Amino acid sequence: MLRTARRLTQALAHGPLVRADLRWPSVAGADLLERSALETVSHGKHLLTRLDDGRTLHTHLRMEGTWQVRRTQQPPQPWRQHTVRVVLATARWTCAGISLGMVDLVPTSREHTLIGHLGPDLMADDVDVATAAANLRAQGDRPVGEALLDQRVAAGIGTIYTSETLWLLRLNPWQPAREIADPEEVIATAARIMRRSADAPSITATGDPRPGRDANAYGREHQPCRRCGSAIRQGRLGTPPTDRVTYWCATCQER
Ligand SMILES: [Zn+2]
Known part of the structure; x- marks a missing residue:
């Protein structure tokens, strides 16, 4: 999970989002275009992608989920899998969350409500x-x-x-x-x-x-x-x- 978080951080660090599709009922209408993803951190199996507008995109891989990263192409290339739940792209990289078990959008200040039942993450940069x-x-x-x-x-x-x-x-x-x-x-x-x-x-x-x-x-x-x-x-x-x-x-x- 730490590696996935690092890959997402690196891929999304280059400028604002030019594409942001959330294919998940509770967040389907959310507009993330032009926002920048500051970083993605992992906490256990939770992934927290922090945006520059004070929101956090929370995803969870459950058993089958995975993130794929590709070069952004023009015109955008569709993913073959129909189980793509999230697509985030900068001008350089496109990240697709496939078969995710959970997708939420929460204020970054409320992240602890998602993961509060977990003990400190031993993979964190500053382990508690x-x-x-x-x-x-x-x-x-x-x-x-x-x-x-x-x-x-x-x-x-x-x-x-x-x-x-x-x-x-x-x-x-x-x-x-x-x-x-x-x-x-x-x-x-x-x-x-x-x-x-x-x-x-x-x-x-x-x-x-x-x-x-x-x-x-x-x-x-x-x-x-x-x-x-x-x-x-x-x-x-x-x-x-x-x-x-x-x-x-x-x-x-x-x-
Ligand atoms: Zn021994």
Whole structure:
């Protein structure tokens, strides 16, 4: 998502919008022509495109959504997909949001009402580590691995970075969140490896992390721990049907 946000920011940074189609019932009549898109930021899976008139275009990719960027052509070339929901174009670049799960237009000052139920975004440029750490500690007896996967604690951590973070810090995934001595270190570590991964070329086109050969724990069941040589184990966090997979070393992440 961070990558998508960066691509949109770069593509739309060159002058006012020469085309702005919103094919979504609640915002279909909105006029964005001649406005400039200042930046697009991601928050979890939300994308917030801030305009120079104090409004924010809020889009969400859900499961299938994607943004495509092309050179702007004259006359404008239609997109083949009939599921295009948003087209934003400057004289140079045209961005199409396809199969989006949500399109809203809100005052920029009200962005928090869209994303207020999410914890701090660990992919943000200025990560709010203190708030996320406080959220984590407040999870009490809940296993730390399960708490880290809760988007209300911190947005953006998935199963990969939960496993990797806990391995790096030698924390057992089932240790109660309130027992974590340094929750800020947990959050800062997760944010660091997430950012490093987003900046690395081994990321899929959608911006999702791909568990590569670099993983220490994730996807390495039965393989030797890179620290102690014990076999990495696989387990489930949470309760079905919302349980999630995790990987850990029972020796150096012992409770
Ligand atoms: Zn180990």
